[in-house]
Amino acid sequence: MKALVAVKRVVDYNVKVRAKADGSDVELNNVKMAINPFCEIAVEEAVRLKEAGTVSEVVVVSVGEKSSQEQIRTALALGADRGIHVEVEGRPEPLEIAKLLKGVVDKEQPQLVILGKQSIDGDNNQTGQMLGALANMGQGTFASEIKVDGDSLQVIREVDGGLQTLKLTLPAIVTTDLRLNEPRYASLPNIMKAKKKPLEVTNPAELGVEVKSHVTQLGVAPPPERAAGIKVEDVAQLVDKLKNEAKVIS
Amino acid sequence: MNLAKPPQAIAAALSALLGRERFLTDSQSLQHYGRDWTRFAAPAPSGVLLPNTIGEIQAIVGLARQNGVKLVPSGGRTGLSGGAMATNGELVLSLERVRKISPVNQAGRSVTCEAGAITAQIQQAAAKEGLMYPVDFASSGSSQIGGNIATNAGGIQVIRYGMTRDWVTGLKVVTGTGELLELNQGLIKNNTGLDFRHLFIGSEGILGVIVEATLALTDPPRNPRVMVLGVRSMAALMQVLASCQAQLSILAFEFFSDLALEKVTAEHSIQPPLQERYPFYALVEFESTSATAETRALEVVEACIAKGWVADAVLSQSESQRRSLWRLREDISETIAQWTPYKNDISTTVQQAPELLRSVDALVSQHYPDLEVVWYGHIGDGNLHLNILKPDGVSVGDFQDRCKGVSAHLFAAVQELRGSISAEHGVGLLKKEFLRFSRTESEIELMRGIKAQFDPDGIFNPGKVFDP
Numbered sequence: 001m002k003a004l005v006a007v008k009r010v011v012d013y014n015v016k017v018r019a020k021a022d023g024s025d026v027e028l029n030n031v032k033m034a035i036n037p038f039c040e041i042a043v044e045e046a047v048r049l050k051e052a053g054t055v056s057e058v059v060v061v062s063v064g065e066k067s068s069q070e071q072i073r074t075a076l077a078l079g080a081d082r083g084i085h086v087e088v089e090g091r092p093e094p095l096e097i098a099k100l101l102k103g104v105v106d107k108e109q110p111q112l113v114i115l116g117k118q119s120i121d122g123d124n125n126q127t128g129q130m131l132g133a134l135a136n137m138g139q140g141t142f143a144s145e146i147k148v149d150g151d152s153l154q155v156i157r158e159v160d161g162g163l164q165t166l167k168l169t170l171p172a173i174v175t176t177d178l179r180l181n182e183p184r185y186a187s188l189p190n191i192m193k194a195k196k197k198p199l200e201v202t203n204p205a206e207l208g209v210e211v212k213s214h215v216t217q218l219g220v221a222p223p224p225e226r227a228a229g230i231k232v233e234d235v236a237q238l239v240d241k242l243k244n245e246a247k248v249i250s
Numbered sequence: 251m252n253l254a255k256p257p258q259a260i261a262a263a264l265s266a267l268l269g270r271e272r273f274l275t276d277s278q279s280l281q282h283y284g285r286d287w288t289r290f291a292a293p294a295p296s297g298v299l300l301p302n303t304i305g306e307i308q309a310i311v312g313l314a315r316q317n318g319v320k321l322v323p324s325g326g327r328t329g330l331s332g333g334a335m336a337t338n339g340e341l342v343l344s345l346e347r348v349r350k351i352s353p354v355n356q357a358g359r360s361v362t363c364e365a366g367a368i369t370a371q372i373q374q375a376a377a378k379e380g381l382m383y384p385v386d387f388a389s390s391g392s393s394q395i396g397g398n399i400a401t402n403a404g405g406i407q408v409i410r411y412g413m414t415r416d417w418v419t420g421l422k423v424v425t426g427t428g429e430l431l432e433l434n435q436g437l438i439k440n441n442t443g444l445d446f447r448h449l450f451i452g453s454e455g456i457l458g459v460i461v462e463a464t465l466a467l468t469d470p471p472r473n474p475r476v477m478v479l480g481v482r483s484m485a486a487l488m489q490v491l492a493s494c495q496a497q498l499s500i501l502a503f504e505f506f507s508d509l510a511l512e513k514v515t516a517e518h519s520i521q522p523p524l525q526e527r528y529p530f531y532a533l534v535e536f537e538s539t540s541a542t543a544e545t546r547a548l549e550v551v552e553a554c555i556a557k558g559w560v561a562d563a564v565l566s567q568s569e570s571q572r573r574s575l576w577r578l579r580e581d582i583s584e585t586i587a588q589w590t591p592y593k594n595d596i597s598t599t600v601q602q603a604p605e606l607l608r609s610v611d612a613l614v615s616q617h618y619p620d621l622e623v624v625w626y627g628h629i630g631d632g633n634l635h636l637n638i639l640k641p642d643g644v645s646v647g648d649f650q651d652r653c654k655g656v657s658a659h660l661f662a663a664v665q666e667l668r669g670s671i672s673a674e675h676g677v678g679l680l681k682k683e684f685l686r687f688s689r690t691e692s693e694i695e696l697m698r699g700i701k702a703q704f705d706p707d708g709i710f711n712p713g714k715v716f717d718p
Contacts, residue, residue, distance in 0.1 A: 014569035032473065034568035074567045185523050185564035185571060188477070188551050 001148070001170075003046040003055045004110035006101055007039040007075050009068045010121040019220045026121075026220055035071045038116025040078075041176040044183040045146065046114050047079035054148045055112065057081050061104050063088055063097050069199060076194035077186035083199040084108075088211060094122070096211045098130035103207030105135050110171065112153070117142050117175040128175035138168040142177040256296040256341060260317040264299065264341075267309055272300040272347075283344055284336040286329040287389075288680060289590060290650060295322065295336035302347050304364075304422070304430065304461045310343060311428040311459075314709050322711055323455040325366065325397025328389035330593060331678030333401060333454045333714055340712070343459060345396050354379040354467065360419060360436055362464045365396025372465065381467040384411035388580045396460045402452035404674035406580070409630035410501045411468070413674070415451045420464030423450050425457065426705025436464035449700065454676050455711035457704040471501050475538045476575040477551060479563040480528035481505075484604040486559035487530055491600075491630055493559075494534055497550050499543070502535040503630030510582045510624045517585045523575060524562045532629070533579050535572075582626050589639035590646050591624070592653035596664050597673030600632040607634055609663045614638065617656045633673040636660075661687035677715045685716060 011017055012032040020027050035043070049055040060080040062068040065088070072083035086100050105113060113135075118125035132139035140146070140155030144163070147154040153168045158177050186194075204211050232238045242249045256264070256275070264273045274283070275297045284293025301307045314321050320340040327334045336342050349366035354375055361383070363372055369383075369390040376383045385398065387405030397403075399421070403414045411417075420436035433447040434440055450460055481487045487505055494500055508527055515522050524531075538544045547565070554560040566572040598606045607625070614623050614636070624637040640649040661671045665687045672681045672688070685694060694716050701708070708718055 012569045014573065032569055034570075037570070077567075182521055184521070185478075185575070186567050187524070188548060188563040188565055189555065191565060192548060192552060 001055050001111040002057045002059065002108065003049060003112045003114060004105065004108055005039070005042045005046045005058060005060045005075065005080065006113070006115045006127070007043060007060055007062050007071050008036040008116070008119045008121075009033050009062065009064050009071045010036045010119050013037055013120060019222050023219045023221055025217065033067070033070070035074055036116050036119040036121075038118060038120075038176050038178070039071075040116075040183045041178070041180050042114040042116050042174075043075045043078050043080060044181045045174075045176060046112075047184075048181065049112075049148065050079065050081075059084060059108055059110065061086065061101065063092060063100050065089060072199060073191075073194050074186060076197045076199075077191040078184060079190070080197075082197055085199060085201045086207065087201055087203050091122075092211050093213065093215055094124045094126035095130055095214070096209070098127050098134055099209045100204060100207055100211075101127070101131050102134040103204075103209055104202075105131070107207075112148070112171065113137070113173045115173070115175050117177055128173055132173045135171075135173070137171050137173050139173040139175070140166050140168055141175040143174050144177050144179045146174055146180070256339075257317055257319065260313050260319050261297070263313050264297070264310070267306060267313070268299060268301065272302070274298040274300070283324060283327070283342045286327040286332060286334040286678075288330060288332045288335065288678075289646070291332060291335055291337050291679065293336060294339060295342045296339045298342045298344060300344050300347050304348065304424070307343070307348070307424050307459060307461055308428045308430060310341075311424055311426070311709070314341065315426070315428065315707055318707070318709075320709050320712050321459070323396070323400065323459040325394035325400070326368065326389070326392045327397075328393045329397065329401060329678060330595070330675040331672065331680040333676050333678030333711070334397070335679055337679070338713070345394060345459070345461070348461060349394070351375050354381060356381075358436070359467045360464055361467060362420070362436070362462065363395055364462050365394065365399075365460050367395050369393045369395055369398055376467045377470070380470070382470040383417065383465055383467055385414050385417060388583055395463055395465070399451050399460050399463055400453060400455050401676040402674070404628070404631070404633070406502050406504060406628065408628055408633075409503055410471075415448065417466045418447065418451055418463055419466050421447045421450055421460055422462035423458045423460050426707060426710050430461075431458075449704075452676070454678060454715050456701050456715055458710055471537050473538045474501055474535050474572065475544070475547075476566045476572045477532075477534045477536075477547065477563055478523045478575050478578065479532045479534065479551065479554070480524045480526070480561045481530045481532055481559065482528060482561055484530065484607050487532055487629060488601075488604050489557070489559045490532055490534075490554050493550055493554055494536070495630075498534075498547055499537040499539075500534065500630070501537060502533065502628075504533040504579050504627070505629040506531055506533070506579055506582060506626035507624060509622060510586075510626050511578060513624065514578055514581050514585050518577070518581065520574070523564050523578065526562065528561055530625075531578075533575065535576075579626065582624065583635075586624055586637055586639060589622075590649070591637040591639050592650065593675075594636040594657075594660065595633070595673050595675040596636065596660075596669060596671060597631065597633040598664070598667045598669030600630065602667050602669070603629055603632045603634065606632075606664065606667055606669060609667075610634070610636060610660060613656065613659050613663060617659070618652075631673075632669075657684060664688070679714060682714070682716060 012034040018027045046058045058080040060075040061084040063086040115128040145156040157164045283298040284295040322336040322340045324344045345366035348364045351363040421433040622639040627634040
């Protein structure tokens with residue numbers, strides 16, 4: 001069984017994101033980039049399924065600029081077998097990414113597609129669901145545990161107040177939640193091997209997709225800075241401030 | 251606890267100077283401020299003083315001198331040698347309210363701060379201006395700069411940036427006479443006789459109290475990345491160190507033993523970084539400024555694997571992974587604290603480090619075949635931390651007595667290699683009786699003479715480092 005995993009290049013989770021001085025966008029110059037954390041979990045899950053003998057090949061795909069190949073290489077170092085880079089300039093919207101992934105799905109015919117539930121840059125949480133609709137596949141989103149059972153897939157999802165268990169018919173789509181697994185580190189021998197693994201580069205035209213833009217970003221602004229705290233003299237003053245300034249008690 | 255009371259005369263004067271809120275004598279405060287991170291002695295100060303200004307500190311020293319009362323200067327109290335312990339009715343002179351950080355001086359690449367400033371806050375102030383204060387260690391979120399200087403703190407990036415001593419360009423200190431000295435005033439060049447600044451760095455509070463410091467700042471490293479390597483022997487580890495130093499821009503080279511890794515991964519429920527277990531691990535941090543730098547790092551490690559020195563290795567792929575890998579090393583001390591370990595902080599020249607580890611290992615297995623021993627340290631600096639864990643069911647006192655019995659053997663081994671019995675933790679109370687293994691009697695006598703010059707009445711931190 002073949003698994004397809006999508007990974008996205010985003011600003012490193014630990015980097016403090018800043019707005020550009022003119023407020024037009026987020027500052028991306030000289031900022032450390034990494035695989036989106038949820039996508040990293042998706043890669044780990046596919047590799048574990050391969051190690052367990054359930055999956056025979058793990059194909060990793062990324063949609064983005066040429067630099068996205070760094071993240072594909074990382075995924076290959078984690079254990080994926082080959083990579084596909086769909087080269088696109090700029091930042092395509094979730095629907096466009098889903099269409100491009102649909103093109104790859106048509107070509108690769110995977111039984112299982114694993115994606116992160118959302119990327120930490122756009123926070124859209126749309127791509128997996130849209131791909132499910134476009135490819136006409138069942139989907140298990142926010143998975144915290146998955147189990148392949150013959151030609152079906154059991155997905156445990158984290159929902160408000162508990163867990164929900166679903167049974168999906170393969171081929172199917174899974175989007176990962178944080179507790180699905182703890183991704184491994186890339187070992188140096190595997191990083192070296194990954195350099196020699198095949199990485200195919202394609203583009204929207206080859207996949208028969210015309211990338212369009214439906215949303216225009218008008219501006220980006222940092223949250224207002226918090227005012228410094230103050231020290232009150234006594235309880236009476238505290239109560240007075242809470243009542244009349246903060247207006248949190250009446 | 252022995253609740254000593256400060257003498258009546260000074261108590262009244264201190265109350266007048268500091269008020270009730272900044273002159274504490276309740277038992278909880280005495281416990282809290284009277285000890286550092288060590289647990290071998292009971293705290294018993296007679297009061298805690300919280301001055302707001304350097305002027306108040308001078309007044310306190312004047313009062314202490316008049317009344318023959320002893321003072322223990324106190325910072326973040328994260329020390330590991332009992333240097334900030336008050337066990338004998340002293341007054342704790344806490345610097346925690348004297349903590350102003352002045353704006354970073356961009357042209358001079360420096361920052362001036364009062365002694366109570368938290369190390370991490372100084373680092374953050376520098377980072378805001380695109381600069382870095384590079385002395386860093388696990389306790390930087392609680393430790394204060396005055397204490398860092400008084401112990402000449404080292405930490406995890408000494409191999410690249412040196413010790414605290416290398417970054418102090420100016421000091422203000424109040425001596426045992428209450429006099430305020432301004433030492434070196436932040437100058438880079440100043441060849442005008444004996445430099446007292448360096449006497450106060452690492453003085454552990456026995457000459458006076460540091461009240462302000464000017465620190466040099468530098469550029470932060472670009473794109474630091476971390477590798478963790480599984481290594482089969484100490485000899486191999488030293489070969490890896492040599493290869494990395496020759497070919498990479500190294501920021502840190504740390505090591506820890508398998509038991510250290512086992513304890514940390516169990517405590518935090520995390521996966522070990524490598525698929526299999528190895529006797530030792532090296533954590534190497536390097537600057538990866540380009541794709542070529544990364545390739546070179548990979549080639550260096552590949553060569554080490556080919557030679558059989560390294561069995562397996564991982565490389566951080568993101569800032570989160572870099573931090574997680576660092577935690578494997580940085581969390582050791584805190585993790586093993588629950589076993590109230592017998593700790594040692596010994597050093598030798600880098601080239602003799604494997605020999606030191608071998609001879610100490612032999613000693614430990616001879617005397618403690620039944621006990622768990624955790625090794626870690628700054629191997630790139632020749633600095634090893636030996637930790638013997640207390641087994642369940644043995645009292646702390648019995649365990650410490652048993653360990654102390656072997657200290658003399660251990661320090662003799664250090665002496666033989668002309669190493670140090672305290673590489674970065676200082677002497678304080680804990681190592682005092684062993685000081686002669688690293689320093690001669692005549693050197694210690696000279697230290698006494700120097701103390702008498704700065705603190706003629708012996709009011710500052712009595713009984714620390716050496717006996718009066």
